[in-house]
Amino acid sequence: MNVKRVIANLVVHLKQFSREKSTIFFVLAFPILLMLLFGFIFSDVGSSVGTLYIQDLDGGAYSQGLVGAFNGTGVFDVTMVDTNISPDQYYADNNIDILLVIPAGYSDSIYMKLLDPASPEANLTILYDQSNTNTQTKISIVGSVIDGMNKELSGSVNYIGVDLQGQQSDEFKFIDFFAPGIIAMSVMSSSLFGTVGMNTELRQKGILRKLATTPLTRAEWLLSNILYQMFMSLLSTVCILAVGMGMFGLRPHINIYMFVFILLCVFSFAGIGMLITRFVKEAESAQAAANAVMFPMMFLSGTFFQLEMMPDFLQTLARFLPLYYVNEGLRAAMISLDYSIILESALVIGTFGTVVFMLGVMLTSWKEN
Amino acid sequence: MADDVISVKDLVKVYDDVRAVDGITFAVEKGEVFAFLGPNGAGKTTTVEIIETIRDATSGEVSILGMDVKKNRTEILKRIGVLPQEFSSFDRLTVEETLKYYAALFCTDCDINKLIDLVNLEEHRKKLYINLSGGLKQRVGIAVSLVNDPEIIFLDEPTTGLDPRARHDVWEVIKGLKKEGKTIFLTTHYMEEAEVLADYIAIISKGKIIAYGTTTELIDKHFKTVKVTIKGGTEGVGSLAEKMGMPTQGRDNGNITIEASGNEQIVEFLNALKANNISYLSMDIRKPNLEELFLVLTGEALIDKRVTQ
Numbered sequence: 001m002n003v004k005r006v007i008a009n010l011v012v013h014l015k016q017f018s019r020e021k022s023t024i025f026f027v028l029a030f031p032i033l034l035m036l037l038f039g040f041i042f043s044d045v046g047s048s049v050g051t052l053y054i055q056d057l058d059g060g061a062y063s064q065g066l067v068g069a070f071n072g073t074g075v076f077d078v079t080m081v082d083t084n085i086s087p088d089q090y091y092a093d094n095n096i097d098i099l100l101v102i103p104a105g106y107s108d109s110i111y112m113k114l115l116d117p118a119s120p121e122a123n124l125t126i127l128y129d130q131s132n133t134n135t136q137t138k139i140s141i142v143g144s145v146i147d148g149m150n151k152e153l154s155g156s157v158n159y160i161g162v163d164l165q166g167q168q169s170d171e172f173k174f175i176d177f178f179a180p181g182i183i184a185m186s187v188m189s190s191s192l193f194g195t196v197g198m199n200t201e202l203r204q205k206g207i208l209r210k211l212a213t214t215p216l217t218r219a220e221w222l223l224s225n226i227l228y229q230m231f232m233s234l235l236s237t238v239c240i241l242a243v244g245m246g247m248f249g250l251r252p253h254i255n256i257y258m259f260v261f262i263l264l265c266v267f268s269f270a271g272i273g274m275l276i277t278r279f280v281k282e283a284e285s286a287q288a289a290a291n292a293v294m295f296p297m298m299f300l301s302g303t304f305f306q307l308e309m310m311p312d313f314l315q316t317l318a319r320f321l322p323l324y325y326v327n328e329g330l331r332a333a334m335i336s337l338d339y340s341i342i343l344e345s346a347l348v349i350g351t352f353g354t355v356v357f358m359l360g361v362m363l364t365s366w367k368e369n
Numbered sequence: 370m371a372d373d374v375i376s377v378k379d380l381v382k383v384y385d386d387v388r389a390v391d392g393i394t395f396a397v398e399k400g401e402v403f404a405f406l407g408p409n410g411a412g413k414t415t416t417v418e419i420i421e422t423i424r425d426a427t428s429g430e431v432s433i434l435g436m437d438v439k440k441n442r443t444e445i446l447k448r449i450g451v452l453p454q455e456f457s458s459f460d461r462l463t464v465e466e467t468l469k470y471y472a473a474l475f476c477t478d479c480d481i482n483k484l485i486d487l488v489n490l491e492e493h494r495k496k497l498y499i500n501l502s503g504g505l506k507q508r509v510g511i512a513v514s515l516v517n518d519p520e521i522i523f524l525d526e527p528t529t530g531l532d533p534r535a536r537h538d539v540w541e542v543i544k545g546l547k548k549e550g551k552t553i554f555l556t557t558h559y560m561e562e563a564e565v566l567a568d569y570i571a572i573i574s575k576g577k578i579i580a581y582g583t584t585t586e587l588i589d590k591h592f593k594t595v596k597v598t599i600k601g602g603t604e605g606v607g608s609l610a611e612k613m614g615m616p617t618q619g620r621d622n623g624n625i626t627i628e629a630s631g632n633e634q635i636v637e638f639l640n641a642l643k644a645n646n647i648s649y650l651s652m653d654i655r656k657p658n659l660e661e662l663f664l665v666l667t668g669e670a671l672i673d674k675r676v677t678q
Contacts, residue, residue: 008473019461213451
């Protein structure tokens with residue numbers, strides 16, 4: 001193993017990549033587009049835009065004035081909540097994104113404040129979904145309405161305080177479920193198609209034949225390819241995370257387990273790619289074979305929707321697909337931190353990746369028959 | 370022989386049921402340009418790839434620089450340079466980067482500038498490979514085959530698919546290598562290429578070597594006659610020649626080709642023409658070429674003219 005040769009190869013792959021605009025598009029733009037598309041489709045599930053839920057436990061003159069002020073903005077469609085239900089309960093049960101609670105004694109507090117500026121503020125409570133960008137907009141509008149009320153009452157002293165209570169829902173939002181799936185899928189497709197495409201193209205052009213007449217060894221060549229695929233996979237992962245975090249409030253755990261699963265995914269699918277090109281020499285057939293491997297896996301391993309939605313026999317089938325374990329593992333690593341799932345998935349995909357990659361290395365030959 | 374850098378003995382390669390290489394034996398001496406001449410599918414590339422260690426033989430012995438190709442692959446590869454058939458390289462590397470990459474694979478500090486100079490690519494060194502013409506690509510390929518300063522250079526059909534101008538440019542590069550004393554193993558299906566470049570020629574057909582020697586040796590051995598072509602001759606040229614016992618062929622457009630046994634017979638014939646008051650526009654005397662030799666030996670043309678060129 002000669003490090004200089006491995007690096008020389010890696011540099012060639014990176015130069016080829018950075019100078020080919022269509023590859024850049026497919027490797028980076030495709031996963032980003034998927035994220036944007038599905039992010040927008042599902043980010044507002046369960047939250048009706050423009051609705052402000054208010055629970056008025058006070059019922060006094062000032063609380064009615066406040067509700068009137070919110071109604072008067074024209075931005076909000078104000079819905080009053082039954083005062084007999086606890087606000088937390090209502091928030092959790094009704095899948096809403098913002099609930100303003102006017103506590104009992106709110107009007108009295110304002111009277112007191114008017115009489116004696118040193119007395120405590122009248123406090124409002126807002127329960128909201130802190131991961132939803134749409135809710136953030138609502139909060140700022142609520143804030144400006146309250147500011148307006150404050151100015152009207154005094155001019156300088158705050159009569160009304162706000163207690164913001166961000167809610168972390170137990171149910172994962174769709175984006176939490178979706179982002180690790182998209183990462184797994186793009187790592188799979190870039191490793192699989194990257195390996196298949198590179199091998200068939202270089203073989204067809206006769207570059208592999210030329211390389212066979214140099215001291216470059218098979219192991220050095222495969223290692224540099226794997227390093228290149230890892231680089232590409234990390235690049236698309238960074239893009240997906242940037243979109244998810246920047247636009248859809250994704251807050252994943254970024255840890256060593258995440259990288260382990262990405263690495264194992266590269267090994268597994270680069271290995272499958274090597275095996276495909278070992279047996280299917282013609283470029284178009286090899287692409288078709290790679291598609292035949294990828295598509296069922298994309299839809300059956302829980303990339304786009306939860307497996308529980310599928311019939312039992314398909315759920316059983318999914319457990320035989322390597323991508324299922326990458327999906328499960330990445331979700332556990334990035335979202336739920338369920339260590340038993342992390343361990344189990346890592347063992348399965350690790351074993352699979354090792355076997356496939358070793359087979360790929362053993363069966364790939366420089367020599368022609 | 371002590372000076373043999375390549376020695377091939379009873380080499381056989383069988384693909385499924387086809388004997389692509391059918392028991393061939395030959396040797397190449399140090400410093401010579403050896404041409405392997407034959408039509409497409411004759412077994413040239415199979416043979417050369419077995420010598421280059423990238424293909425396994427079915428049987429036979431091949432040694433290169435005194436080493437067995439089956440046992441010393443790594444060592445052999447360090448000391449030979451290869452331009453494979455239909456050479457191609459990474460599209461989006463420049464000429465310079467391509468040479469540096471291959472030099473890095475050999476881990477040698479080769480003088481890239483000297484190589485670029487040798488194949489005359491100075492003005493193209495910053496261009497991407499994909500933007501080069503066919504002839505320039507081949508010259509990059511030849512430069513790449515030289516990065517490890519090899520003792521033997523294998524050029525597998527270096528000018529196939531090139532236009533005549535580009536072909537001559539590549540020939541100039543190969544002549545330059547020859548001057549430097551490199552041993553060159555050339556495979557080609559162009560007779561002219563072998564005639565221009567080679568010291569020694571082996572003609573291969575259907576997996577067998579059917580003739581072996583220098584161009585002159587081959588022609589002299591197989592053709593005892595000289596060809597005389599009379600252009601624009603008046604009536605009676607053909608019948609006169611036949612009367613004198615010389616076979617004639619190709620009577621078209623007023624041209625006629627006559628086979629003479631040697632210079633004496635030509636002089637005799639010219640005198641007879643004069644005596645019979647037969648005039649002609651021009652006359653051309655030549656030995657048969659490799660193309661005709663191939664036709665004589667195999668009964669088939671070296672190049673299928675309907676397909677190539």
